[in-house]
Amino acid sequence: MTGENAILLRTTGLTRKFGGLVAVADLNLEIREGEVLGLIGPNGAGKSTTFNLISGFIKPSSGSLEVFGRDCTGLSPTTISRLGLTRTFQHGSYLRTMTVRDNILIGTVHWLAGASSSQRMKRVEETAAILGLTPHLESIASSLPHGLQRLVSIAIAFATRPKLLCLDEPLTGLNQTEVGTTLNILQSFRRDFGSTILLVEHNMKAVMSVCDRIVVLHHGRQLVTGTPAEVRSNKQVITAYLGSNHAA
Structure with a gap:
């Protein structure tokens, strides 16, 4: 920089x-x-x-x-x-009852307009890999330890790149x-x-x-x-x- x-x-x-x-x-x-x-x-x-x-x-x-x-x-x-410009929130920015996969998917909805479901899912999986969340994609977000919940919040925001x-x-x-x-x-x-x-x-x-x-x-x-x-x-x-x- x-x-x-x-x-x-x-x-x-x-x-x-x-x-x-x-x-x-x-x-x-x-x-x-x-x-x-x-x-x-x-x-x-x-x-x-x-x-x-x-x-x-x-x-x-x-x-x-x-x-x-x-x-x-x-x-x-x-x-x-x-x-x-995307942001997270101080006390977490994720949907507690949804899976990690679906949480990250929400982050792609408006920013991959016209993309196919497979393209969106590719973005989800790429984002999960970057944040070390791949093993937890099918886990309910609220079931994860606090540190991983914080990463889910970041993943949702970063899914938009x-x-x-x-x-x-x-x-x-x-x-x-x-x-x-x-x-x-x-x-x-x-x-x-x-x-x-x-x-x-x-x-x-x-x-x-x-x-x-x-x-x-x-x-x-x-x-x-x-x-x-x-x-x-x-x-x-x-x-x-x-x-x-x-x-x-």
Whole structure:
């Protein structure tokens, strides 16, 4: 990833108010093609609101959103997702009573328009193989261990082969081995498919290891944007969020 890569998503002055509460204020964010961008901050910093704004689940109070060169301010989640932006949700994005196969198949419905059932199934099986889910395709999603359920959520989103994959705390509740497996999968998305990833995550060791740049939010405002090394050593970030044990 280089600084010359195209900007896939840009927000300008993006703001969301809930009554008298300003959840996100004047956010100027850029995501460049091929990068992994981390979005971090304390609880209540505005991360989830930002995610909902850029994916169309809530509309901004002011400011603008540009996705893949198109003004998407106020557009629906379906419209934005069909452009090539897909997302997961913090507490899982899968249908508990369906098989893993059928869950991933749902991810192909709108994005392989006109494809035959065999073509869709090929995509399902390819996606399962990438995420290590092939042995579990016929399992009911809710019967799987927590770590595999998180991978099912990612598989549904990745089945679309999105231009921009937005992951909302995908590592929550995972053990160290599962975290390593998931990070390797995310790296393979970029290496093998040229995916661009926006990652919201509280696991700082993982964020620092996988992200090219990190945006730090605090009280709904953009505190710092920089490389992991720059963020780790920034005095404002240490004070507001990381703590002295993360200092370089």
